[in-house]
Amino acid sequence: MDERPEASLVEDARQGGQEAFAELVRRHERRVRGIALRMAGNAADADDLAQEVFLTAWKAVGSFRSGSSFYTWLYRIAVNTSLSFLKKKSRERNRAPFDENLSGAVPGRAAPPGPERRSALNELTARIDEAVAALPAHFRASFALVVDQGLSHAAAARVLGCSENTVSWRMHKARKLLQARLKPFLEEARP
């Protein structure tokens, strides 16, 4: 069966077509959850965020301008929703009393486990996730769009509402931070 063009699905969804919107969800759910997962840093929060993104999109689909790219609009909602969530979480964390047992769970702060627990390569993958989670939010958003979702700098810039050059600089800075943070693990995993 031929796939319906996305523009037609979006138009139906704008008129209140729930089936058309469900099809749009199926087409984009993996990518939206991917952005949420990268921004939130854990699966449980990412699941809630992905639900929230599609709910917001459904509430706002009437304001979507046909002619513009649906995925740009949807990813924009995904980044915005994630940022609001992070802001709220940060406020709650600041209010909570300091717990010494939790301090080791801060990304990038935990002591590296021994070789008996994980191979050097798996260790590196886990460390990369932690290091990315510790990047500033605007670097992480660029990273999620460019590296995880494979968007070009220009496409990521359209989602983030900034210039292509800004995305390029953020990626460069993010990689510099990651390389500096992961230096010991990169040495270990060197063939």
Added chain:
Amino acid sequence: MRCQTARKRISDELDGGLPAGGGVRLEAHLRTCRACRAYREDLERIQAGTRLPEAPAGYWAAFERKLEARLAAENPGRKRVEVPFAARRRWAWAAAAVLVLAGFSLWYVLPRPVPVMTEAWIPYDDILDPIVRAVESDPELAGRIDRELQASIEEMSPVAEADAAGLSAADPFFWESLSDDELRAIVTALEKESGLGGPQ
């Protein structure tokens, strides 16, 4: 190419966004710079190790069921979708505007040094004092100086003394400065002198 530029290009290259010709220069740099070669290897390793975990089997069916139930309770609307980080950008623009305004205000408000007219001051009094004292104490010198001064005045305006009346009559300001009575008196005197005044 500097290492800083090369590393930025390495990042662009990984994202498939290297500008035309940038690759050639980057490779040329990498051939000679071991540190940048190691940096690229590190970034490639990070890129290769970056992968999001797949959701478990059956996850998406449950996700869609849950979402469907939530969507059924909502109607599609026209909620506005903002650009990410828009609030931060607004603050940045506002801060920049405030800084620019403050800069202009300071420029207008702060006192600036007023340019002062300076002129060369020659202490003439100090130079002339001893000359004047010497002239006053020697009458002969004073007489010679008087004669010299008189001669130089005559040299500058030789007719001044000789024909002052003629000069005055030729000067239009002389006539304009006279009152009506003075003019009438002059006219009468001239008529008498020339005999053109008519019968007395």
